[in-house]
Amino acid sequence: MGRWRTTGSALLRVIVVWVVSTLTMMLLAGILPDFKLTSDNGDSITRVALTAAWGAGAFGLLGALVWPLVVRAFLLVPALVLGLLVFFLNGSLLLIALRLIPTGRGAAEPETAVIVAAVMSAVASATSTALAVRDDDAYRRRLSRLADRRRRRRGEGPVPRPPGIVFLQLDGVGEHVLRDAVDAGLMPTVATWLKGTHRLTPWRTDWSSQTGASQLGILHGSTFDVPAFRWYEKESGEVMVSNRPASAVELQRRAVARTGDGGLLTLDGASRGNLFSGGADQVALVLTVAARRGRRNRSRAGYFAYFCDPANAVRTAGSFVAEVGREIAQSTRARIRKETPRIKRGGLYPFIRAFATVVERDVVVAAVMGDMLAGRTAVYADLVAYDEVAHHSGPRGRDTDQVLRRLDRSIALIAGAAQHAPRGYRIVLLSDHGQSPGETFEGAYGLTLKDLVRAGCGLPVPRRARRTRSGAEARYAVRVALHRPVEDGEEARPGPGSEPVVLASGNLGLISFPDAEGRMTREQIDRRHPALLPTLASHPGIGFLLVRSQEHGAVVIGRGGAEVPLAQLTDGKGPLKGFGRGAADAVRRTDTFPHTADIMVNSMYDPATGQVHAFEEQIGSHGGLGGEQSHPFLLSPLDLTEPVPDGGELVGAEQVHHVLRRWLREGQGPQVPVGAEALAGVENSPSTGRPEGPFPVGGLTRQDKTS
Incomplete structure (x- = not known):
């Protein structure tokens, strides 16, 4: 009887969705002039209804049968383009459905078909979800069957009693930003x-306060020899970039070799939207997988489980277009109001932002919910939306406030899915770093760090850089150091050797001389480019330099050339005055890395305003020392042990890794409630206590795929 009841309930939902889709099609035919369901002579309402029923039924069948195949074929297309093709593909299916009407009465112009298909997909998804919300028993039975089916396929026994853990990384959200967002009512779920x-626990990053180092440390337990987001390796002559697939694979290989461990997620884990896999078998949108070959390992394969549902595809594509428009409107408003600091936000950036804040978010959230419904033990997912927007709009403001609201909604959706998972789940929120505001180095001084370094070496620089005060002072310093007058328009004769490689990672700069074997000493640099170090150290936009000396070992050079041996370096004094607690230890640790640059440059930091100067085009930056960029957070359930006992301090991503490992071993104790209390700020159904209506942010609806 239970099986017959379930079958009958499912059949009833199909019929209701069909009827609603039919009525929607009839309504659209009456509104849109280029969409017809009648003959030229007109038809009765009964004939129109039958025609609409045929069309709606054919469109629904094509969506269920053909759409997954079409999406799989288009996985070869870049994900950004796939999002833009969704409307076209859905409209094409509607045109085919109209041609399948036996009476031949259905017709629509291609552009109208796109609109009709989008509306019908959204209405069908909303109707199906609303019906399923009212049927608690059927939904729970369906989830249980899906979970049991997966376990049988994997040869597993019953679901273990201990709860699993979901780690959600809110990329770039610093501790203070989170607290302010909670106080302002932007994140009711977190509140x-x-x-x-x-409990909320702050932690401190290493000198390299960026995702490449932090996430590698969190997932694989090692941040050793990751001095920045990008750096030059002399033995290979290559630039390592943390978000480049080949570099990410090599970094993960080095971390595994150093720790002798596969990663945080090796035991029934899933990695979603990350740079590194963490040793997980289940991966989607993971950068290290993007470098592999083969159908199963293509990075775009992670999109299929989400976009195979046309309702998901249409909803995300619509949000994508809206986000592009939102970014254009926000950047236009900033230009009109002449807001400062401000950087250029044109070109492809609106589409890149929409991908990070909509497509990546929706796919990752859906994948995490699917992992929970599948009963996986550990899930680690990265939501990059805030970090992307904060780089271009600044860490605080109306732009980022909107992103934080949507992130809270995504957290609530994931918490809601935990109610229906075959095992309990603890949800841990954390970030990998924060962001510090400030005008770019180039915006403040008219030249880039590379221009300043070249000028200090006596190398040619662009005319715009020569005209700046900093450029002129550097050229003058070169003339004095070389004891050779240089007329206006003439370049100083540079020293011997190759040109320096200058790289930027937020407000951290790295200068390397490729032809010098190993790390150059201060004495070698002074012999080759006698004006370079004085030029850098005296610049108002630079806080301090790290170089190696033959006489004193590593030294830190501050304003005015003040030089302190690394062993004597202390927090809050000398070159590190104002940079905060732990700065000296962070610099000392980086000095031990084999690939630390010949000259490490940290920008100035103003403790009064919290501002730094990024050496790249970012008004919200991270990567070095100074301000909130070094202060991420860890938000953990109270029934897990305290991250650091006795009020200690949590320092470095490697320590965070050990804390998360410990929590994965803690299988006893009561489960954290993630039901009604966790869904604060989300309107719930009076009869079920679950979120009412369709999930608007990439969540799995009751008829969606869960794998």
């Missing part, structure tokens, strides 16, 4: 957790 079920 509710802080009031009763979770």
Whole structure:
């Protein structure tokens, strides 16, 4: 009887969705002039209804049968383009469905078909979800069957009693930003957790305060020899870039070799939207996988499970277009109001932002919910939306406030899915770094760090850089150092050797001389380019330099040339005055890395305003020392042990890794409630207590795929 009841309930939902889709098609035919369901002579309402029923049924069948095949074929297309093709593909299916109407009465112009298909997909998804919300028993039975089916396919036994853990990384959200967002009412879900079920623990990054180092440390337990987001390796002559697939694979290989461990997620884990896999078998949108070959390992394969549902595809594509328009409107408003600091936000950036804040978010959230419904033990997912927007709009403001609201909604959706998972789940929120505001180095001084280094070496620089005060002072310093007058328009004769490689990682700069074997000493640099170090150290936009000396070992050079041996370096004094607690240890640790640059350059930092100067085009930056960029957070359930006992300090991503490992071993104790209390700020159904209506942010609806 239970099986017949379930079958009958499912059949009833199909019929209701069909009827609603038919009525929607009839309504659109009456509104849109280029969409017809009648003959030229007109038809009765009964004939129109039958025609609409045929068309709606054919469109629904094509969506269920043909759409997954079409999406799989288009996985060869870049993900950004795939999002733009969704409307076209859905409209094409509607045109085919109209041609399948036996009476031949259905017709639509191609552009109208796109609109009709989008509306019908959205209405069908909303109707199906609303019906399923009212049927608690059927939904729970369906989830249980899906979970049991997966376990049988994997040859697993019953679901273990201990709860699993979901680690959600809010990329770039610093501790202070999170607290301010909670206080301002932007994140009601997080606010509710802080009031009763979770604790907030700040932690400190290494000198390299960026995702490449932090996430490698969190997932694989090692940040050794990751001096920045990008750096030059002399033995290979290559630039390592953390978000380049080949570099990410090599970094993960080095970390595994150093620790002798596969990673945080090796035991029934899933990695979603990350740079590194963490040793997980289940991966989607993971950069290290993007470098592999083969159908199963293509990075775009992670999109299939989400976009195979046309309702998901249409919803995300619509949000994508809206986000592009939102970014154009926001950047236009900033230009009109002459807001400062401000950087250029044209070109492809609106589409890149929309991909990070919509497509990546929706796919990752859906994948995490699927992992929970599948009962996986550990899931680690990265939501990059805030970090992307903050780089271009600044860490605080209306632009980032909107992103934080949507992130909270995504957290609530994931918490809601935990109610229906075959095992309990603890949800841990964390970030990999924060962001510090400030005008770019080039915006403040008219030249880039590379221009300043070249000028200090006596190398040619662009005319615009020569005209700046900093450029002129550097050229004058070169003339004095070389004891050779140089007329206006003439370049100083540079020293011997190759040109320096200058790289930027937020407000951290790295200068390397490729022809010099190993790390150059201060004495060698002074012999080759006697004006370079004085030029850098005296510049108002630079806070301090790290170089190696033959006489004193590593030294830190501050303003005015003040030089302190690394062993004597202390927080809050000398070159590190104002940079905060732990700065000296962070610099000392980086000095031990084999690939630390010949000259490490940290920008100035103003403790009064919290501002730094990024050496790249970012008004919200991270990568070095100074301000909130070094202060991420860890938000954990109270029934997990404290991250650091006795009020200690959590320092470095490697320590965070060990804390997360410990929590994965803690299988006993009560489960964290992630039901009604966790869904604060989300309107719930009076009869079920679950989120009402369709999930608007990439969540799995009851008829969606869960794998």
